[in-house]
């Protein structure tokens with residue numbers, strides 16, 4: 001579900017400079033030029049004013065788009081609630097979006113313990129940016145969730161616990177674990193390796209750490 005409890009349009013933005021092995025939107029990364037012009041998206045949203053609640057900006061990585069800020073501002077001007085799905089890799093842009101009141105709801109990936117972040121994202125420096133974004137989101141007052149995609153070939157049980165403990169320590173109230181999905185992925189060795197389930201004892205422990213916790217997939 002793109003935005004729980006809301007009837008929402010989803011704008012899938014192209015582009016992302018990270019290369020997570022489990023990415024299930026590989027067709028959007030990198031950009032391939034097959035774009036729907038923003039004017040067409042805007043016309044679609046204008047026609048549906050009053051019929052849908054909000055607009056979700058997803059991807060790919062929407063913060064990779066220079067035009068994200070004006071696009072979210074335009075959606076707001078039409079009276080829509082807005083949600084952002086992000087990897088947290090652009091804290092400065094995120095800070096501006098939050099300060100300008102352009103984001104009502106954020107879903108942000110927390111992909112690994114910070115000492116191993118670059119191994120999952122295959123992008124140097126990603127951990128530092130993500131830590132900044134986590135702090136901004138928790139302090140923002142916007143609705144949010146943090147979420148981790150889990151495949152046992154990429155994360156151990158202890159590492160999932162470590163991610164959750166760090167988020168809880170920072171004051172996060174909502175955390176979800178998302179099971180790896182094969183659809184749309186391009187990494188065959190990972191796709192062909194069955195992922196172990198997380199132990200129920202660990203899931204029970206995670207549930208105690210957050211006001212809202214769940215497993216999806």
Ligand code: SF4
Nearest residue numbers: 016018020023060087
């Ligand atoms: S950050 Fe998201 S869009 Fe970018 S490669 Fe990773 S999963 Fe795909």
